[in-house]
Amino acid sequence: MRIKVFIITVIAVMLLLTSFSSFGSTAGPKLVVNGTQLSTDAKLIGGRVYAPVRAISQSLGADAAWDSSKNTVTVTSLKNDDIVPEVLKSVSPSVVGVIGSLKDSDYSSKFKDSIAHGTGVIIKSDGEILTNAHVVKDMERIVAVLADGSGYEAELKYIDEDSDLALIKINKTGLKAARFGKPEDIITGKTVMAIGTPVSLSLRNSASIGIISGINRGIESDYRLIQTDAAINPGNSGGPLVNLKGEVMGINSSKFSGTGIEGLGFSIPVGTVNYVLSHFYKYGKVKRPDLGVVFEEDWAAKIGLPSNSGLTISTVNDDSGSKKAGLQDGDVLLSVNSVRVNSNVDYNEEMKKYLPDNTVILKIKRKDAILNINVVLSEK
Incomplete structure (x- = not known):
């Protein structure tokens, strides 16, 4: 097994592993490893940044061990071809x-x-x-x-x-539950594995590896999706997309297929999974709030390009809170509680924060006027 081993001398160990209490109480610099900010103390001393070895090594998928008899810290980092079998075995x-x-x-x-x-x-x-x-x-x-x-x-x-x-x-107990990752750890370029049952049950627990190719994709979904080039085939639907820590980052759901199309799979991100599960357990269903209107996206949003035009209201339902609040056909919704919405996916993602009967402030453009209108949400 190919392993990279680094030996850190006792001087570095004393600086990095001892308590930081003697360094003062001022806020230290942020520590970002491979695009992820670590929730750990870091200190700036004499123009150099010092941080706990274990925090950094764990973020890199490595292990740190302290040998007091030798006054030495050993950091062991496995390569992908060593990590992947362990992840597959674990998940x-x-x-x-x-x-x-x-x-x-x-x-x-x-x-x-x-x-x-x-x-x-x-x-x-x-x-x-x-x-x-x-x-x-x-x-x-x-x-x-x-x-x-x-x-x-x-x-x-x-x-x-x-x-x-x-x-x-x-009806079975004693099963091993999967570990879920954090939404903020979904980062473009990170290595992921798709595990599932493609094509036949005889192929159950097959694995494919790739990267997160993109985030915030709004392809044929009400919510944002993770795009990955890890192979997702028929039967993989419902399986996990995991990182190299063995944490579930998404639930595989769909792919684009056809002549000349490769590596376009999509997964439901863990943030949406957590949202839906919390509603399942609290209400037995997802209680979605609704404005009671029909939106029309502009041409850029429809084809997946960045847009800053808001959402045009084409229809206002007669029995909706929006109708009672005075919204009209042709109004343009610019934001919900100061959060910009420029596509149906933007709107649906923002609605995760609310429940029916909540009140939101809508910024509306009506011809040349900008209005702030309070609307009580109904249930979708």
């Missing part, structure tokens, strides 16, 4: 195949014997499994196949087609 027990018989529908005709499959992620040790809504919505009998090949009938607990997420439950 695979939390990944399941999802199989079921389909209801009579046009969708079922695409599958032999009306049997379809996808992937799921164990999120609680008592048998709760997260997957895509499109995987299970037409299934009459759902079976979750664990990494060891054992199968358990599953009950559909919650489903939300707008986000394409669903939660199923099996």
